[in-house]
Amino acid sequence: MKIGIDISQSAYTATGVGQYTINLVKSLLEQDNENEYKLFFSSLRRSVPEQLTEFSKLIKRYRLPPRVLEVFWNRLHVLPIEKLIGEVDVFHSSDWLEPPGRVVKVTTVHDLVAYRYPETLHARIVSMQKRKLHFAKKETKLFIADSISTKKDMVEILGIDEKRIRVIYLGVSDIFRPAGSSKKKEVLKKHGIENRYVLSVGTREPRKNLFRLVEAFRKLKQEEAKLKDLILVIVGSFGWGEDLEKLNSGSDIKIMKNLDQKELAAFFSAADCFVYPSLYEGFGLPVLEAMGCGAPVVTSDRGSLAEIAGPSCVVDPEKEERIMEGMAKILFLNDNDRKKMVKKGIAWSEKFTWEKTAKETLDVYREAAK
Structure with missing residues (x-):
């Protein structure tokens, strides 16, 4: 199976979404020796984070800033992901942008703050997230939610069938242990x-x-x-x-x-x-x-x-x-x-590990590809 993943959010290493992307990809590539991975990364000024540079051969880099991709993907719905990374069986989309394409898609939704608390975000971000989710709802085969709470929001607010949603908790890095x-x-x-x-x-x-x-x-x-x-x-x-x-x-x-x-x-x-x-x-x-x-x-x-x-x-x-x-x-x-x-x-x-997150995510890829 050929698996594509949008790792662009990994550039924002201080955010929860950035850490999710980094640790998920590292754990997948360290555990999975059966499947082929193609990683999409795009940023005008930011670089691939140090934690993922060991996988440089797998990364397709572009210098398209998020705002440009937002216009191409979320507004115009052009520039298929296959044109950028080649053919894949499954593509895992980030939380912000939803690329068009024929490929089977898995999309992680971290939260619905744009719907629950829109007043706490810039209007531009609210609009961007809503456009992305509009396309994702139509084109994504399976969704991943970080929590049962997010899954409930997706069902209640977006009207997504709960049968399309898999809850996968995040992990805690081994760095976070008591310091001497x-x-x-x-x-x-x-x-x-x-x-x-x-x-x-x-x-x-x-x-x-x-x-x-x-x-x-x-x-x-x-x-x-x-x-x-x-x-x-x-x-x-x-x-x-x-x-x-x-x-x-x-x-x-x-x-x-x-x-x-x-x-x-x-x-x-x-x-x-x-x-x-x-x-x-x-x-x-x-x-x-x-x-x-x-x-x-x-x-x-x-x-x-x-x-x-x-x-x-x-x-x-x-x-x-x-x-x-x-x-x-x-x-x-x-x-x-x-x-x-x-x-x-x-x-x-200690019950929350990235190894477990990666294993459960790979199961979703396999399910989506059937």
Whole structure:
């Protein structure tokens, strides 16, 4: 079987979709010795990520920016994928663009934020996603959803027959394991972190709910004198709509750009608590990555996050009081209860592997090709 995959999103290594693409492709190519792979990559300025350069011979590179492909594929529906990578039996499309072509298609839908929370995205992105999904609904044979929550959204909002949807969870990279004390000290010193801290990770955009997190954090500190030296560290690139100055308006808030994965693992490992109060996610990979590193987690009770939360403390993300209570619950755990929660979190995260994700995805390719 000849399998084509759009790996263009792998260029965005700091995003969940980028990590999904990188780790899925690596695991498929490391496990599958039977099938032939052709990888499509297109970007005007970005390069194939270092993690995939070992597979360079399989990659067909183009310098077409996403906006040009969006016009060709999502608007005009021209330039078949066969013209770009040759004949394949199955083509796995990315979350953003849907190429035309005669080939049998598998499409991953990570989330339906464009429908559920359109006000949290640029209008251009909302339109682009809706156009892509319009074509995908007609032309895709089988869909992959990251979670049961996303599958339900696809059925309810898009009217896709649930028989066409397969739920495949994401995996946690082996990098996300508890870091040693020397590594933690090295990384924290490099980034000027001297205090105990609560950590949050993700693109700074409205649905990540960072304003409520900041307010909950500050209220908690006002009520608990023992936490006066605690700081909140927010790691992630700027999306849109979150006012950096408002978030970073005090000495107890530290805003940082994206870290590489090894440093991020050290930050997870050293955190007193990881908080991820997102209003909507298709999966929520940082929750599992944090647990894998031994960080107790507070997360949202919405959609996929409640689905994958495991031993996390789950709260209503629209109520600052609940976020505050969740943080307090973890920060004031005694040593024995904290160790139990950490142990359960690590065990839970280990259930999610990229090897399993790849195996189940290959099964979908085989099913689609029949």
